[in-house]
Amino acid sequence: MAVARNGQRSPGAPGVPAFVGRARELAVLLSAARSRPSVLLVEGPAGIGKSRLAAEASAVLAAEGVRVLTGDCHPLREPLAYGPVIEALRDIGAWLPPTGWNLGASAGWLAALLPDLADRLPAPPGPAAGPVPPRHQIAQAVRTVLAAVAPALLVIEDVHWADEATRELLLLLGRDLPRDVALLLTYRAEDVPGRGPLLGVAFRRPPNTSGAELSLGPLTEQDVADMARSVLGPAATPVLVRALYSRSEGLALVAEEDLITVRDHQGGEPSGVPRSLREVFAERVERLPPEAVALADVAAVLEVPVSEGLLGSTAALEPGPAARALTAALAAGVLRELGPDSYGFAHALARRAHYDNIPGPERTRLHRHALAALRRLPNPPLVQIAHHTRLLGDAQAWLTHALAAADQAVEVGDQGTAATLLHEILEEPRLPPELHARAALSLARIAWDATEYTRTIATLRRIVAGPGLPVATRGEIRLDLGLMLLNQAADPSGEGEIERAVAELEAQRPELAARAMSVLAMWETSRFSAAEQRAWIDRAQAALAGSDDRAARASVAANRITLLAAMGRPEAAGELAALPREDEDPEVVRHTARALANAAEVGICLGQDERAAHHTEESLALAERHHAHALIVHCRSYRLLLSWTAGEWADWEERYAAFRSGYLDEPLAVDDLLATVQGITAAARGRTARATERFGRVLARDPARKNVNALGAAAGLARLQLARDDAEAAWRTVADYLPLLPRKEQWVYAWDLVPAAVEIALHRGDRAAAEDLAARHRAGTEGTDAPGAQAEALVCRGLVLRAQDPAGAAAEFDRARLLWTVIGRPYHAALAGEQAARALVVLHDGEATALLTGITETHERLGATTDAARCLRLLRDLGQARPRPRGRAGYGDRLSPREQQVGRLLADGAGNKEIAAVLFLSPRTVEQHVAKVLRKLGCTRDEVRGRTF
Known part of the structure; x- marks a missing residue:
């Protein structure tokens, strides 16, 4: 009988029953698989036909030239990092490009896991930090080789049995597949750990990725x-x-x-x-000779595919009789050849049917024989040994072997198998306290930075809430729990967990306590005031007095510098410069790289753009040298932010989309800033619906903890509300965030919150509030190293003076314009310059026209349609509209520049009244433009929504 690589009978092989009852499902699967990239999920109970459906789809696609790669998950897989995926990739050798072809350096990270293909893969980009490269490097490497052999279909069967690291790798792949690759996963929903989504709550199919989710039911x-x-x-x-x-x-x-x-x-x-199937198998087995029955019994007890030698030795058969018995079992269809010298049952349900037919005493005897045979192997499979001890009822032996297997998995870099084992151990109700503490600590250490974190968070919460743990052990577990809650789940309750961890660690583990304190000193939320944060960092430094743990000292120093920099303290620059860039301990240098990255992010917020760019590049170089993946990603995001502040707007959205598509799995701390920048750009271009959505997305993530990185979104939304003449809503928006500034001493953050609040207060007629805000802001930025905030203080002063002293206001606005120009931000400089020009208009100063003309040109270069239209309107009012060339340009069926502006606003869902307000046109003129746009495009108003112009 023809056998496919994964042990299932090949579709169309002689004697194989026809493929029936799944025509619709096959069509759906093939349609999605042909629209690559695509993620395909096939769910159903054991024996329902998932594998047959996957095999049929694979055969059709293979005939179309798609390279099919298949891996299987097993319940007792021995430690091998990302085993099922690596198993699938072992077949790619014949499809890899010729040696010397530029495959991509990242593929070299797979060389350690695919030694047979090492000569076909490039050298690893750098030394690995451990026995297996980090998951992000492996994910990128797998993407690279899949792209190289595309078109490709990666099939992973029985993913409910996958270890946590493999599921996480599949999650990362599914969120960012190469263009011509499909991913097909089969699983049993009832056996997925935690009964949650297969790839966890973190999985969302990307917009550019097609897919299908099938749930198979019984045949008719x-x-x-x-x-x-x-x-x-x-x-x-x-x-x-x-x-x-x-x-x-x-x-x-x-x-x-x-x-x-x-x-x-x-x-x-x-x-x-x-x-029943059990009785069907019983009849087949009855026709076998006794030695073949013994092999089938052993195969059912061993559970995973094994070699002929192990089958024979466990059944106590000599090689000759064992070979004849195996041939008979294969001929009868009881056992199948599942790979080179690898035999077992074709399906878990078939194995279970036979296993249930073995009498209980005989099963116990066979488990003992299996244990003995496995222990005699040169490399005893600890996972399988633990499994058999558990089935024999020896709880203590099972715990010992399971912990040893988990340790082995960590040692070889298979953290997924380790996490799976540790979860099982921690669910054991009779777990001795010392083993409970050891297992819990191991789980916390390996899982705190996982992408799919929900199960581990639930487990760690249960552990720290229960009795029996030593105090310091509980503190260390609680610290990792707190970090997971803050960094992965964005859950502010993590701060409370870390604060409790401090009390549990301080007496016995001062270095860890210091780390926890310095984390609390850095966090951006409103839980702690700036004074309390300084107290935390002082306590952390005191806890390390006399400690020779240089890495811990470096960690606290990096956090102290971050805190000082975020408050605009001038001494931060000197302390940052003094940090070591070379050290025998790479962890010390990684903390320097982190401090530089944090200083870069803070520098962007304070208007230290040139310095932030320098810190970004220095941090990136150190991070790449020391394989600090998260820092590399963050530094590249800072480059994007700095290009925006420098006025490189032309293709910024495209560059941001390309960057984000490469790091879909990364929880970026600057996501709020990037979304804010998108919102500001959209508002400047008149796309108010998009701007409102971007600002709202940031604020929706921040309803309770009031993160300082949301200040710009609050200011942007408030300005949109003010433009709609809803000053009360605008004031409520900024008023939510204004208390954060004195509490966190964040007057230095130049994200327009205070200038927006001053302008809104004046619009509401509350001059006292405006003057008070401007004065407090000026005092809060005095003596700080925050040029952006100082420019904003000048704007605030100008707004307060504008009504009563237009000359003084013009001077303040112009000083702000010059300062923003020195900082290197043309858009900010143009906005301040427009305010200066408007003050000069009141004074009938001829300088206003020249200033407005230059500002309008800046807005047009940036594509800031709304701002340019507003300035042009003022120039027209002054009788200084720019002359048009003689005659009108003929655009035929093409959209004119003005019509393109209108089209962009229509695509964003703007109504005629909103378009008129944005472009400073009359409603009648807008009606004419809209009619021409729709006629030239040949579509309705609804159909133009979402189009690109």
Whole structure:
């Protein structure tokens, strides 16, 4: 019988029942798989036909030239990092490009996991930090080789058995597949750990990725009839079909195995054939010689595919009789060849059916034999040994072996298998306190930075809430729990966990306590005031007095510098410059790189753009040298922010999309700033719906903890509300965030919150509030190293003076314009300059026209449509509209520049009134432009929504 690589019978092989009842599902699967990239999920209970459906789809796609790579998950897989995926990639050698072809350096990270292909892969980009490169490097490497062999279909079967690291790798792949690659996963929903989503709550199929999610149900009686006729022909009588359907209840595997038994009996009604799959297998086994039965029993007990030698030794058979027995079991269809010298049952349900037929005392005896045989192997498989000890009821031995297996998994870099084992251990109700503490600590240490974190957070919460843990151990676990809650789950309750961890660690683990304190000193939320944060950092430094843990000292120093920099303290620059860039301990240098990255982010917020760019590049160089992946990603995001502040707006959205698509799995701390920048750009271009959505997204993430990185979004939304003449809503928006500034001493953050609040207060007629805000802001920025905030203080002063002293206001606005120009921000300088020009207009100063003309040109270069239109309107009011060339340009069926502006606003869902307000046109003129746009595009107003111009 033809056998596919994964042990399932190949579709279309002689004697294989026809593929029935899944035509619709196959069509859906193939359609999605052809629209690559695509993520395909096939779910259903054991024996329902998931593997057959996957095999049929794979065969069709392979015939179309798609390279099919298959890996299987097993319940007792021995430690091998990302085992099922690595197993699938072992077949790519023949498809890899010739040696010397530029495959991409990242593929070199797979060399350690695919030694047989090491000569076909590039050298690793750098030394690995451990036995296995970090998951992000592996994910990028897998993407690289899949892209190289594309078009490709990666099939991973039985993902409910996948270890946590493999599921996480599949999550990372699914969120960022190469362009011509499909990912097909089969699984049993009832066996997914925690009964949650297969790839965890963190998985969302990207917008540019197609997909299908199929849940398979039982076959119908007609399906079973079609299957029977494909095997038995005319012998498939209605009575037989009804019997087959009744016994199988539509379960494809049972019907198929039943048919094979009937066929082997030369057809006819199976009146003597039992109703269950277990009895079907029992009849087959009854025809086997005793030695073959013994091998089948051993295979059922061992559970995973094993070699002929291990089968024979466990069954106490000599090599010759063992070989003959195996041949007989294969011929009868009881066992299958699942790979080179690898034998077992084709399906878990079939194995279980046979296992259940073995008498209890015999099963116990065989588990003991299996243990003995496995322990004699040169490299004893600890996961399997632990499994058999557990089934024998020896809880203590199982715990010992399971912990040893987890330690081995960590040692070889397979943190997923380690986490799976540790979760099982921690669910043991009779776990001794010392083993409970050890397992809990191990889980916390390996899982705190996982992308799919929900199960681990739930486990760690249960552990720290329970009794029996030593105080310091509880503190260390609680610290990792707190970091997971803050960094992965964005859950502010993590701060409370870390604060409690401090009390549990301080006496016995001062270095860890210091780390926890310095984390609390850095966090941006409103939980702690700036004074409390300084107290935390002082306590952290005191806890390390006399400690020779240089890495801990470096960590606290980096956090102290971050705190000082965020408050605009001038001494931060000197302390940052003094940090070591070279050290025998790479962890010390990684903390320097982190401090530089933090200083770069803070510098962008304070208007230290040139210095922030320098810190970004220095941090990036150190991070790449020391493989600090998260810092590398963050530094590249700072480059994007700095290009925006420098006025490189032309293709900024495209560059941001390309950057984000490469790091979909990264929880970026600056996501709020990037979304804010998108919102500011959209508002400047008149796309108010998009701007509102971007600002709202930031604020929705921040309803309770009031993060300082949301200040710009609050200011941007408030300005949109003010533009709609809703000053009260605008004031409520800024008022939510203003208390954060004195509490966190963040007057220095130049994200327009205070200038917006001053302008809104004046619009509401509350001059006292405006003056008070401007004065407090000026005092809060005095003596700080925050040029952006100082420019904003000048703007605030100008706004307060504007009504009563336009000359003084013009001077303040112009000073702000010059300062923003020195900082290197043309958009900010143009906005301040426009305010100066408007003050000069009141004074009838001829300088206003020249200033406005230059500012308008800046806005047009940036694509700031709304701002340019506003300035042009003022120039027209001054009688200084720029002359048009003689005659009108003929655009024919093409959109004119003005029509493109209108089209962009229509695409964003703007109404005529909103377009008129944005472009400073009359409603009648807008109606004419809208009609021309729709006529030239040949579409309705609804159809233009979402189009790109």
